[in-house]
Structure formats: structure tokens, C-alpha cells
Amino acid sequence: MTVKMQNKPCLLLFLVLILSCFIAQILGNKQSQALAQLYKSKLKEGAGIDTSQFEAILHANGAKIHPQEGLKEKDRIGSLPGQPHVNFSQYGGYVTVDKEAGRALFYYFVEAEKTKDSSRLLLWLNGGPGCSSLGYGAMLELGPFRIHSDGKTLYRNRFSWNHAANVLFLESPAGVGFSYSNKTSDYDASGDRITAADNYVFLVNWLERFPEYKDREFYISGESYAGHYVPQLAHTILYHNKRANKTIINLKGIVIGNAVINDETDSRGMYDYLASHALISDQTANKINKYCDFSPNATKQPKACSDAADAAAKDTYYIDIYNIYASSCVSSNLTAKPKKASIFEFDPCSEYYAYAYFNRPDVQQALHANVTKLTHDWEPCSDVIANWADGASTVLPLLKEFLANDVRLWIFSGDIDARVPVTSTKYSIEKLNLPIKTEWHAWFLGGEVGGYTQVYEGELTFATVRGAGHQVPSYQPARGLSLVKHFLDGTPLPDTTRYT
16 A cells, blocks of 8 residues: 655644654653654655555455464563562563564563453553553553662562453564564654554464464553554454454454544643643743644644744743653662662653663563564664654544444543643544533542543543553552553443442
């Protein structure tokens, strides 16, 4: 399938302005820099980005299913260096998605703690684009372990999502984390469509390797730019199920957090959030609302708009807009002995601990990673992906498709994230024009308000998570686990303090 490039240099310049304005104050968070860096690289090369509606790639079909006999046991992880004892199995390794190109994606899989919920399979995807679900999702957010400040030892996350399901973490596309291609030009061809296609091919092959999960209920989750990845993969699954006239993958639902959904409302909602939280002046906010055009048809922004965006960047320079109340990382150095760690107090330097840990040869050997001896380090976000070929301006049509096909759809927002804030998500959902089924109300955990929620006709649930930033499970692990349990169970979030 050929990609039609839509060159909009003025719009791209404006997007770069918006996104790069916030790089300096968040040097400790590579995930938050990734989108800005990719937009900047595209601008330097003079390239456009195809923002047309996502369509599944036709060649992601059965011909790409490869023999998987014996590979599951080869992928079994005895234990990770420095980990505490656990009672569940772990696996790590590669799944080839393109033999000719030598393209393979790396995964890390943790079986569920043995409960009544141990049959379900949940895939987690981080965004960026270009950021690692191993480094972020598995080790900084919802996986069974967190990394100590020595970069060598791990401690338990007692709110790991494998209390609710078997959890599969995937590093995609090729070029992210340990995932690779022997055809390095693949890194320059990265985009939404090839990511969805490769993720689908990965899944059908992974299910051959782990055939006991073939008929299990399957769910997809993710955050940030995975607001594209998750719906696009779900659409691809539905497309191939329909094309084959059978259930190849038993998709039941998707859940996305602080998700990039619709460019226009994402941008407008960000500035409205900054203004409503007294981070930028009313004058700046009014100028942005008056002079900036966030619509996908915009081709040029007036100087008054860029001046107002500059003013907003200056006002927010010294805070992390991915958690407006978070502390900054004051030192990237590891410690000789682990600092006292608490699962309830997220360490802002955690990315540095992850970088050190995953670049240890003993860790890579235990994970069955880096088997081709990559020429670059493992990074939280890719340094080798230099171009992003296509990124739909909206995924709203896909969300409508899921509601029409009885695919469970939940969207959640950490309420102290200002980059893809709750206002952006609310504006995007409003675009769906869905009648309200259950009015806005507080939901509870442990006798406290966990957030707020509203349910729409068609079974779309929107929920906020109180006190959480962009990476919800990092900052509110208990509330994040409660939310995903209710999502997987298909039960409403509890509306009284009698329930936990």
C-alpha cells in the first residue's frame, strides 16, 4: 500500500513549536520528549506526515505465521537479576514479524498471580511514538517489579496488573528498546500503519507460541501515543477476523489512558487545562483561543498565535507538564546502595535506573534480549527511529467502530497531566455525540475518592484517576489496578465507599 504524503510545513512548524516548547523542563522524561523530537526530525528533512484516516494493511495475513514449536520454553525466564521471589512464570524473547527484512519484536510476559482472573490476556503498549513498554509499562508503571536506585536490584509492585490478568508487554515498532530490524531502512519507514501491522503479526505468532491463550479473552491497553496504537491494532484484529470469517484473536475490549485521540481537541484541551490550573495567564489563554487554529485543515498560524504559545512555554518552563505537581529528578547518578523505595512515592529518576538495569549484560541474558548485539544501547525511547511516516489526525472513527461491534471501550485520565489532560479527552469524547447513560459521579477505593466517571450509551466508560499524572500506574498504583480490574470484569466503578 502506498502512502500519500500530505506536506503541511506551516502546520508542522506550529506543532513543533507546541511540542518542543516543553522539552527543557522535562529532561528526565524521555517518553515526554519523543513526539517533539520526531516532529522536529521530520521538519528538518522537509517531509510531511500523512494524517489521513487509518486503514489496516492488507498483507498482515496468515502467510506471516511462522513455526513456533519449542520456543516458549526457550523464552522462559528463570529469574531476573536482583529480583525478589515470585510465584508466577515470566517469559521474554523475540517474535519475527518479517523474515525477509529480519525484523523482530521483543516481548516480556508475566503470567497472572493464580486467582479467578488468571485466564485473561492483556497487552500493554507505550506510546511516544518510539518508547519502550518494557522500560515504562513493565518497570515504571504496572509490571510486577520496580527498579531500585542502584540500577541492579528490583522490588515488588504489589499493585501489578498481573493480579488481574496475564500481562504481555511489547516493544514496538522495530527500533524501540530491544526490537530490531536487519534492514535499517525500516527505522526510517516507521509510522502508525506499519506499527499496527507488525503488532498484529506479532500477536498471531505469539499465540502460536503460547497456544493455550488462543481462545482466551484478549484485551489491549496503553497510554499516550498508544491512543493511536491500541485502537489501530484493535481495528486490524477486527478487520482480519471479518476477512477470515472466524475469530482469529478473541478481542473483547480496549482501555487507553491520557491518550492522543484527536489532534484538534488534544491541543485545545491542553491550553485550556494550563489556564484552568493557573499555569498560564488568562491573557495568554485568550490569545491562543483567538488566534490559533488547531483544525486539521490549518496551514498557517499567525505570529500572534506563536507568540502566545511562546508565553505559555515560558510560564511552564520549570514544571513537568506530565505531572504538574511532581518533583524533578535532581541527580541521574545511581546509588551504591538502594535508596528507601515506596510504591506510593514514584521516584522521578526512575528512567535512569531502568537505563542502567536493561543495559547490564546479565539482565539481557536473563531476558533473552539483544541476541544480535545491537549497535546501540537499550533506551527508554528510541534514538534510531528518525522518521514517522504517517499518523492519523484522529482515531475517533475507530472508537465508533468498536462501539458498533460490542468491543468494550474505556478511556481514563490522570487528572494532573497537562500534556494530554482530562480536558482534551473530554473534548474528544464530546465529538462522538453519545447520549449519557450514567451521569458524572465519584468512584471510590478504600473509602476515598479514586476519581470521577461517566458512562455513555454504547458502553463507553470515561474515568479520571485522582492524583495521577500522564503515567497513571506510576503515581496511583492502587487506583490504576482497581480501574483495570473493573474494566476487565466489565463492572462499573464503585460509586459508594462500601466497595473497594
